[in-house]
Amino acid sequence: MKDRFEIAAELREIARLLAIKGENPFKAQAYLRGASALETLEADFEALVKAGRIKAIPGIGSALAATIEESYRTGECRRLQQMRQELPRGVIALSEVPGLSLKKIVALNETLGVENLAELKAACENGLVSNVKGFAVKSQAKLLADIEKLKSPGEGALLLHHADDTAEKIINHLRACPELIEAAVAGALRRRQETIRRICIVAAGTQPRPLLDRFLGFPALTRTDELHDSRCRARLVGGLPVELVIVPPDAYAAALHARTGSRRHIAKLEQLTRKRALPGATADGGRQARPASESEIYRHLGLQYIPPELREEEGEIEAAQRGTLPELITVADVRGMTHCHTVYSDGRNGIEEMALAAEAMGMAYLTITDHSPSAYYARGVGIDRLRAQWDEIARVQERVKITLLKGTESDILADGSLDYPDHYLEQFDIVIASIHSRHKMAAEQMTERLLRALKLPWFKVWGHPLGRLLQSRPPLECRIEAVLDAIATSRCAIEVNGDPRRLDLEPRWIRAARERGIKFIVSTDAHSIGGMKNLRYGVATARRGWLTRGEVLNTLEARAFMQAVHP
Ligand SMILES: [Zn+2]
Numbered sequence: 001m002k003d004r005f006e007i008a009a010e011l012r013e014i015a016r017l018l019a020i021k022g023e024n025p026f027k028a029q030a031y032l033r034g035a036s037a038l039e040t041l042e043a044d045f046e047a048l049v050k051a052g053r054i055k056a057i058p059g060i061g062s063a064l065a066a067t068i069e070e071s072y073r074t075g076e077c078r079r080l081q082q083m084r085q086e087l088p089r090g091v092i093a094l095s096e097v098p099g100l101s102l103k104k105i106v107a108l109n110e111t112l113g114v115e116n117l118a119e120l121k122a123a124c125e126n127g128l129v130s131n132v133k134g135f136a137v138k139s140q141a142k143l144l145a146d147i148e149k150l151k152s153p154g155e156g157a158l159l160l161h162h163a164d165d166t167a168e169k170i171i172n173h174l175r176a177c178p179e180l181i182e183a184a185v186a187g188a189l190r191r192r193q194e195t196i197r198r199i200c201i202v203a204a205g206t207q208p209r210p211l212l213d214r215f216l217g218f219p220a221l222t223r224t225d226e227l228h229d230s231r232c233r234a235r236l237v238g239g240l241p242v243e244l245v246i247v248p249p250d251a252y253a254a255a256l257h258a259r260t261g262s263r264r265h266i267a268k269l270e271q272l273t274r275k276r277a278l279p280g281a282t283a284d285g286g287r288q289a290r291p292a293s294e295s296e297i298y299r300h301l302g303l304q305y306i307p308p309e310l311r312e313e314e315g316e317i318e319a320a321q322r323g324t325l326p327e328l329i330t331v332a333d334v335r336g337m338t339h340c341h342t343v344y345s346d347g348r349n350g351i352e353e354m355a356l357a358a359e360a361m362g363m364a365y366l367t368i369t370d371h372s373p374s375a376y377y378a379r380g381v382g383i384d385r386l387r388a389q390w391d392e393i394a395r396v397q398e399r400v401k402i403t404l405l406k407g408t409e410s411d412i413l414a415d416g417s418l419d420y421p422d423h424y425l426e427q428f429d430i431v432i433a434s435i436h437s438r439h440k441m442a443a444e445q446m447t448e449r450l451l452r453a454l455k456l457p458w459f460k461v462w463g464h465p466l467g468r469l470l471q472s473r474p475p476l477e478c479r480i481e482a483v484l485d486a487i488a489t490s491r492c493a494i495e496v497n498g499d500p501r502r503l504d505l506e507p508r509w510i511r512a513a514r515e516r517g518i519k520f521i522v523s524t525d526a527h528s529i530g531g532m533k534n535l536r537y538g539v540a541t542a543r544r545g546w547l548t549r550g551e552v553l554n555t556l557e558a559r560a561f562m563q564a565v566h567p
């Protein structure tokens with residue numbers, strides 16, 4: 001059975017195909033309006049379909065209602081299938097290339113069988129396109145340049161911290177508008193996903209128009225895709241869509257909740273609602289008192305409050321029903337800034353600067369963990385400079401209140417050994433063990449390498465465990481369950497690395513680790529004072545992995561932490 005979001009996606013595709021065909025723009029608009037009516041529906045969708053009352057939804061007329069009902073009942077949308085058959089495959093992606101009209105796409109498809117951008121690019125590179133009717137050698141070169149400029153969907157996504165900064169700027173920009181009552185970010189960004197494909201902001205206000213005007217005046221917006229009475233979708237310079245939804249103040253909590261998603265989470269709540277009406281909506285589209293807060297929405301369903309980071313339909317609703325949702329760690333729980341680099345290796349600030357910055361953030365301790373010698377590209381610290389660093393740490397300690405711990409981020413070498421002689425490893429206050437080379441080792445060999453390192457007798461923290469770099473390097477391959485099993489019986493904790501390019505270990509494996517009773521540190525991997533901001537992303541990732549304060553070692557006070565992690 002299709003849910004309303006899947007059906008809305010079909011309506012959007014029809015709208016796009018109508019526009020490509022050059023049909024009356026009002027037709028396409030009607031489908032877009034219908035799609036957004038479904039996406040933002042507060043009433044129970046399935047109950048409305050079953051009662052034959054889809055037409056009662058504002059923005060949906062008879063023809064559209066018939067299409068929606070058909071798609072829901074039969075699982076198929078004939079209108080869409082028909083249009084897909086009429087038009088060449090891949091027409092939507094191809095139509096993104098500037099100047100490529102439907103006529104030209106059809107010619108390319110019929111002559112060369114081109115069905116996507118990659119094939120079009122290859123055809124251009126091989127000089128085949130200039131033979132197609134309507135194309136010259138010159139237009140082929142221009143086409144190639146235009147394809148290069150188009151970004152693939154994955155590339156358009158922003159990393160969490162960039163999306164976070166941008167959304168914050170937009171909200172601050174909106175705050176200058178006196179009509180704004182409140183505003184917050186929703187969607188995947190509020191759920192703290194690691195990459196963001198769309199920023200959605202929900203605002204409360206009684207007069208949408210001035211808010212929309214203010215929003216569209218945000219300097220980094222380059223084009224407006226959709227503009228409605230109280231909603232607008234525009235694009236940032238890099239192509240990322242940003243949506244602003246304005247609702248009356250009494251509808252704010254429900255709208256923020258619905259727009260935060262995830263779709264699967266909301267769909268599951270809707271199933272529960274069928275047994276118990278959601279506050280703010282009834283099956284016949286009528287209204288009850290609207291929820292004043294998100295907590296009220298969950299309370300009404302007999303659930304514990306579910307924080308946004310957990311709303312993924314991965315067991316959180318069942319746990320909330322049982323009352324067993326953990327109380328998640330917060331930034332305020334963290335007492336120690338862990339995994340920090342200084343100018344001794346590839347950091348930008350000195351020991352004292354880092355100490356003062358961490359102190360200013362209210363931290364009780366800071367672990368200095370520069371790279372070990374084999375990380376030559378990162379100016380790993382050799383034995384002689386290590387002595388000098390320890391001396392400097394001792395001198396700085398006399399001048400600052402925060403407790404300084406002398407540590408290392410030691411490479412896990414290819415054979416699974418660590419990078420300093422044993423009697424040095426023993427002298428550190430904390431050892432973080434990380435892989436920085438040979439990421440592509442075969443899974444079995446990698447597993448052996450990790451098992452050997454993590455079972456070493458010293459207490460160590462497994463740093464940025466799977467070594468992924470978002471959008472550029474996939475996680476390393478190993479039998480992770482076996483590695484976690486070994487950690488559970490070794491002197492070892494796992495890092496949740498808050499560098500927004502890493503966010504490693506990722507949430508699903510954090511949960512697998514916590515089920516084994518493994519402890520964590522939430523760290524910043526700061527290479528400068530500014531990098532300490534990563535703490536918020538580390539904590540967000542820990543929360544997505546369901547971690548509580550008690551499972552995270554650097555929520556301990558300095559003395560207890562030092563005892564817990566001492567090698
Ligand atoms: Zn590292």
Ligand SMILES: [Zn+2]
Binds near residue numbers: 525
């Ligand atoms: Zn590091």
